Amino acid sequence: MRLRADGFPRSLHGRLLILLLPTLGAVLAFNLWSDFRAAREYTREPYDQALADTAVALAAHIQVHDRVLSLDLSPQAALTLRARPFDDLYYVVRGPNGAVVTGQEDLPPPSAPFVQSPSFYDATYRGAPVRVVLYRTATALGEVTVQAAQTTRRRDELTRRFVSEDLLQDSLLVAATLVLVLLGVRYGLRPLLRVRADLEQRPSGDLRALQETDVPSEVRPLVHALNQQLRALRQASEAQQNFLANAAHQLRTPLAGLQTQIEVAAQEQDPQRLREDVAGLLASVRRASHLANQLLALARAQPPASLSHGTQSIDLKEIMVDSASVHFDRAVANDVDLRFETGTAPLHGSKWLIRELAANLIDNALTYTPPGGNVTVRCGVKAHRPFLEVEDTGPGIPASEQARVFERFYRLPGSAGEGSGLGLAIVKEIATTHAATIAITQPERGGACITVTFPSCAKT
Ligand SMILES: Nc1ncnc2c1ncn2[C@@H]1O[C@H](COP(=O)(O)OP(=O)(O)OP(=O)(O)O)[C@@H](O)[C@H]1O
Ligand SMILES: [Mg+2]
Incomplete structure (x- = not known):
């Protein structure tokens, strides 16, 4: 049985055995104990009755002759009394004054005075456990006590047989239960094995949904969850392929332009025109490099890469202050008045991604606001939710285009x-x-004014 680090078995069989064995063991022990008690009870009654009959029979043979008590037991009667195949019988007859008339006078007396006749008690005599009966009978000389004791070998033997038969039956029942449970687990796991076989037989990369209809209802949620993951993987893989195709297409255009520009520059004889061509080349390289940077940023901004950045407690204000100088340089170059109205805005997230988000919003505002315009960057907390807002005095984004501007590679005409x-x-x-x-x-x-509002104390 293979065990986990915490000592618990890995297999369902093992776990069930660990849970079932002590429980069944406890039930078995309790059952045996109660069977033993019942067996003792059932055997006690007839044997006690037989012992009492013996005492009564002895009492019937008590005689009084000349005011002397005696037990007139014929040899035949004495033999019959003692003829017990398994047990030894002892007795003693005592007169009204307690004097022994006949029998074993060392028979153990009762531990408490007895009131009923007959009354029974357990004792040990000559090293063996005995059951004793006390019986009183009236004679002409007064009340006589007959005490008869019998070893308990026969009763104990019967109790033992009774209990061992029960032990056998109970053990068979426990064994049958365990076998049934283990077979049930094996049978119950068959649908899962089918799902496994289905997955193993597929070529790698086959993300089709698994059959949900012919699996038992207990397994269906698992297969359903697997199918959801497969669907998400399928969509992610399709999105990745589309993105790759788009990216290749977008990169091809500036690279083709660069090639043409280099070919023209290579033919150029005039140094002045050559310098102009090289300046054009530099601008094209910058554009291509910007495109590559944006593609990389997008790849890192979407799952699963985005999830690998890790999150921490950050303050939007600190991020704005840290990156302000870069934006100021661009604002001065574009002749735009850039202002920051920042309040503390704590949130949980990735510093790198949030900086990228802010940089893109500010970059757009600075790019699309004509010279002489204003751009205001705000952050803070509104209704317990941290926010970042970039407002400009540029051409704005028409309501009809507001959904489309978030699409990849889409630019307003x-x-x-x-x-x-x-x-x-x-x-x-x-x-x-x-x-x-x-x-x-x-x-x-x-x-335009673009506002990004984060969840309060956002945990991502
Ligand atoms: N502040 C803004 N004012 C006016 N139009 C905007 C503004 N921000 C974005 N847009 C419009 O939305 C389009 C999409 O913007 P987005 O930032 O996605 O791309 P981009 O600025 O063209 O290129 P990139 O940011 O990748 O260099 C822009 O081309 C522009 O037409
Ligand atoms: Mg932009």
């Missing part, structure tokens, strides 16, 4: 700059990982 259309998809993945909600609103003075 005529958008400024040369983004890859992945920023808001990254924001959405990170928000989902943190169980946060995203809302796009249009401030009165125009522009």
Whole structure:
């Protein structure tokens, strides 16, 4: 039997045996004990009665001659009395004054004075357990006591036989129960073995659902849960393939452009035009590199990679303060007035992912707000929920486009700059990982305001 680290068996058979054996053992012991008591009770009554009859028979042979008591027992009667195949019989007859008339005068007396006649008690005589009866009878000289004792060998033998027969029956019952339980487990596990065989026979990567209809109701929830996991894996695998195809397609375009630009530059003779071509090349390389960075960020923002970042207690305010200088540099370059209105906003999450989320929102605001505009970054706690908000005075996002801007590679027609259309998809993945909600609103003075609200004391 293989054991787990805590000493408990690994197999169901083993566990059932560990649970059943002590229980059945206890039931068996109790049963034997109560059988033993019952057997003793049942054998006691007829044997006591026979002993009492013996005492009465002895009393019937008591004679009074010349005011002298005697037991007139013919040799035949004495022989009959003693003719017990298993047990020894002893007796003593005492007169009204307690003087022994005949018999074994050392027979053990009762431990308490007896009132009933006949009355019985247990004692030991000549090293063997005996059952004793006391019987009183009236004679012309007064009350005479007959005390008859018999060894208990026969009764004990009967009790032993009774109990050993029961022990045999009970043991058979326990053995049958154990066999039935173990067979039942084996039979009950057959549907699971079928599921296992089904999974083992599949080629690797076959994520089709398992048959749920012909499994027993106890196993169905397990198969159902497995199917849900298989479905999730299927969807994840499809999403990954789509993403890979999209990414390859998106990367091909700038790489093809780069190739053409390099070919043109290679033919260029004029140093001034060559410098311009190289500057164009540099811009294209930057775009391709940005696209690659965004693809990488998206890959790291979605499960299962997103789950591997680990979570910790963080404060949005600290993250904003840490990364502000990078954004200020871009704001100055774009001639946009960038402001931070930050309050402490504690939450549970991944620092790297939250920084990525904030960076994409601020980057969009700075990119799409024309020179002279304003961008305000806020964070804090509203209705017990930490939030991050980026508001700008740019062109805004029309309500009809608000769902689509979170799609991968989607950009609003005529958008400024040369983004890859992945920023808001990254924001959405990170928000989902943190169980946060995203809302796009249009401030009165125009522009866009995107708010990400986290669950209170978010644990992700
Ligand atoms: N603050 C904003 N104001 C106006 N339009 C916006 C704003 N933020 C996003 N958009 C629109 O939503 C589109 C999708 O934004 P997203 O950040 O996903 O991609 P991107 O900025 O084009 O590229 P990337 O961020 O990957 O470099 C943008 O192309 C833009 O049209
Ligand atoms: Mg963007």
